[in-house]
Amino acid sequence: MKQTCDIPVWDIPTRLFHWLLVLLxxxxxxxxxxxxxxxxxxxxxGYAVLTLLLxxxxxxxxxxxxxxxxxxxKGPFTVLRYLxxxxxxxxxxxxxxxxxxxxxxxGVLIVQAGAGLFTTDDILVSGPLNFLVSSDTVDFLSSxxxxxxxxxxxxxxxxxxxxxxxxLAHGENLVRAMISGNKCPAHVPPGTAxxxxxxxxxxxxxxxxxxxxWFGISVWRW
Amino acid sequence: MxxxxxxxxxxxxxxxSTFTLPAAADxxxxxxxxxxxxxxxxxxxxxxxxxxxxxKHDAQGQTAYHAEAIVEAFKHMGNAxxxxxxxxxxxxxxxxxxxxxxxxxxxxxxxxxxxxLAEATQMGDQKEMVEAFKKLGSTCKAxxxxxxxx
Numbered sequence: 001m002k003q004t005c006d007i008p009v010w011d012i013p014t015r016l017f018h019w020l021l022v023l024l025x026x027x028x029x030x031x032x033x034x035x036x037x038x039x040x041x042x043x044x045x046g047y048a049v050l051t052l053l054l055x056x057x058x059x060x061x062x063x064x065x066x067x068x069x070x071x072x073x074k075g076p077f078t079v080l081r082y083l084x085x086x087x088x089x090x091x092x093x094x095x096x097x098x099x100x101x102x103x104x105x106x107g108v109l110i111v112q113a114g115a116g117l118f119t120t121d122d123i124l125v126s127g128p129l130n131f132l133v134s135s136d137t138v139d140f141l142s143s144x145x146x147x148x149x150x151x152x153x154x155x156x157x158x159x160x161x162x163x164x165x166x167x168l169a170h171g172e173n174l175v176r177a178m179i180s181g182n183k184c185p186a187h188v189p190p191g192t193a194x195x196x197x198x199x200x201x202x203x204x205x206x207x208x209x210x211x212x213x214w215f216g217i218s219v220w221r222w
Numbered sequence: 223m224x225x226x227x228x229x230x231x232x233x234x235x236x237x238x239s240t241f242t243l244p245a246a247a248d249x250x251x252x253x254x255x256x257x258x259x260x261x262x263x264x265x266x267x268x269x270x271x272x273x274x275x276x277x278k279h280d281a282q283g284q285t286a287y288h289a290e291a292i293v294e295a296f297k298h299m300g301n302a303x304x305x306x307x308x309x310x311x312x313x314x315x316x317x318x319x320x321x322x323x324x325x326x327x328x329x330x331x332x333x334x335x336x337x338x339l340a341e342a343t344q345m346g347d348q349k350e351m352v353e354a355f356k357k358l359g360s361t362c363k364a365x366x367x368x369x370x371x372x
Contacts, residue, residue: 037360038276122265122366124272124359146372 005184008194009092009177011064013202017056018178024049025109025152039125047213050113053106054209059202065195066093073099088170092183092192098162105155112148115141117217128217251310257302258312260295267291268359271339275352285351286343292336292358299329313371328365335361 010018024045031041060069072094074082082089082096089095094102118133118141120126130138166172170187177183247255267288273279274288303318303325318325339354 037356037363121363123268123362124356143372 005180005182007092007183007185007188007192008181008196009066009183009188010181011067011194011196011202012181012199013055013059013063013205014067015178015181017052017059021049021052021109024052025156029149037124039121043125043127046113046116047217049109050213051206051209053110053113054212055202055206056106058205058209062197062201062205064197069103072096073103086169087165090187090189092188092194101155101159101162105159108148108151108155112145112152115145115148118142119145129220132220248311251307251312253302253304253307254310254312257299257307260299260302264292264295267295271355275348275355282346282348285346286340289336289340289343293333293340296329296333296336315369315371318369325365325369328361328368332358332361332365 027045028042028049031039031045035041059067065071072091074096079096079100087095087097091098117127117129118138120130120138120142133141163174166174172184172187247258249255270288271285274281274285303314305319308314308316308319335354335358339351339358342350342354
């Protein structure tokens with residue numbers, strides 16, 4: 001039985017956010033591992049990650065229906081019921097377990113990128129806010145930044161495992177949905193579709209996010 | 223109640239300690255005091271060079287002084303890690319004493335890079351100084367990665 005998979009689920013800003021974040025998380029590692037000793041790329045990569053994260057937080061309040069935290073953050077009993085049912089119940093956007101994984105991912109990345117602002121290599125490079133805190137605090141935040149990488153790897157692995165599970169167990173291609181923005185009718189609750197918000201609003205959120213990052217880094221030197 | 227207060231104080235103290243300045247070097251072991259002092263000296267000269275080479279501080283005539291001071295400081299680090307100098311508050315890893323040849327090699331790399339930087343400052347070519355400075359930084363990092371606790 002052939003069906004047209006044309007139920008709008010993810011808006012363009014959410015999809016762009018997702019794939020840019022994938023690139024930047026990879027970029028953060030690459031620029032650390034293979035970058036110049038001055039870590040210029042790693043720093044700019046971090047500012048970009050922070051900007052994207054702030055954008056996503058804003059979009060989680062004013063964005064399209066499936067992008068909103070209120071839409072996908074569910075109570076623990078709902079999550080348990082969902083998992084107990086074999087993660088089978090269709091969701092339009094994030095399922096009850098996935099919603100918490102989104103929050104975890106955002107939280108870990110915010111801590112990771114935020115801690116990076118305070119770190120130093122004790123040689124040539126310091127984060128832009130390094131001078132604000134004592135060296136003990138710097139040591140602590142540097143450890144967070146170093147260990148956060150492994151927490152992030154764990155979350156990414158969990159994320160990929162969940163994708164593979166939905167693909168193999170339920171035949172649902174979530175990667176394609178995050179590219180095209182649409183899902184098949186069989187995989188969403190009947191009669192539902194995302195309520196999309198205009199692109200200019202996303203652009204405004206991005207501008208506010210970028211300004212906030214720039215301001216947050218610069219204001220301490222004024 | 224008294225106990226609770228004590229726990230509260232201990233907790234507040236631990237919390238406060240993350241916001242206060244670090245303690246001075248561990249004076250129970252003079253070797254640690256000496257080498258940390260010398261590393262801080264090197265670090266200070268690195269900062270000054272950074273101001274000139276990266277932050278465009280206009281004092282190019284002084285780059286040679288700072289580079290030579292780093293070379294000079296390294297010359298006094300030949301016996302900075304004798305047996306037993308791991309005792310005390312230090313970030314020195316056990317590998318320093320278990321892989322002495324590798325550690326000496328790392329030290330020689332930094333000394334060579336510092337010497338090359340001092341030569342570059344004599345020539346005064348901006349680009350070569352920056353490259354030599356970055357090279358020195360990368361030899362510091364290589365040694366930290368292998369021999370310094372995080």
